[in-house]
Amino acid sequence: MNARLADLLDRGADGHEPGPEAVLEALFDGGVFVPVTEAGSVLFLPDDERRPTLLGFTDAALGARLLPAAAGMVHCDAARLREILEKTGVAVLGIRSGNGQATVPAQVLRHWASRGPGAEMQLDWSADPVAVALRDALARRIREFPAVRSAWVAHARWRESGEEQLIVHLAVDEDLPSASAHRLMRTLLREEMTLGPEHPEVGMLALHPATHADSIADLDRRGLDTVRHDAASGRVHVISREFDDPAVVAANGAPAPVTQPRPRRRWFGRS
Incomplete structure (x- = not known):
């Protein structure tokens, strides 16, 4: 079980929404449980012509209860999640805990996956x-x-x-x-x-x-x-x-020179 991720998502359900970087850090630190078919293939939803959603659960038992169509739950660490992202056309990762959930676009996942072990x-x-x-x-x-x-x-x-x-x-x-x-x-x-x-x-x-x-x-x-x-x-x-x-530019955090903020740059698009 990824207890850290589950705690973050559960607290989000109580109105204490965690920052996205905290959710992603917990995801890649502890992984999630991904549903698989009897043949051992990853089970995506929906299974139609739309780009698929990858499901992840913080607990294998939770996944089995919420998705009885799956033959089993396989733990995926950061390396395995990254491999799935690279080899499939996944559009979204949906993560579920006991009382919370999060949706992460594939583009964000790929950026974070590139920051996994060994990335510089x-x-x-x-x-x-x-x-x-x-x-x-x-x-x-x-x-x-x-x-x-x-x-x-x-x-x-x-x-x-x-x-x-x-x-x-x-x-x-x-x-x-x-x-x-x-x-x-x-x-x-x-x-x-x-x-x-x-x-x-x-x-x-x-x-x-x-x-x-x-x-x-x-x-x-x-x-x-x-x-x-x-x-x-x-x-x-x-x-x-x-x-x-x-x-x-001080090497060790020495006091920096005081300067005045520069005028607003009107050429740059502003809302």
């Missing part, structure tokens, strides 16, 4: 207009989210899959999954900009300053566009190669 992500500074707009929007809005301590905007490339996107890392002074991190990203993507199919995908990863101290120190060494927020004083510090000498 290369982070670099980006001058992409979307990255610049994200940095400027963070400088304008980060004060509204006191738990968010720092933000880094990076171009990410998954070495194994070759997929590329922009990622905003957020250091937050609250337990993960972070509600503040998700509210901040929703604010940026709904109120500060409108992304179209021609724009790069934007993802977010929340980090805890104590639990992920090494990762945060590594981000500070990379010379990424960085926005720091001192909740006590309300001051916002912005670091960017675009208008600062790269030498000022």
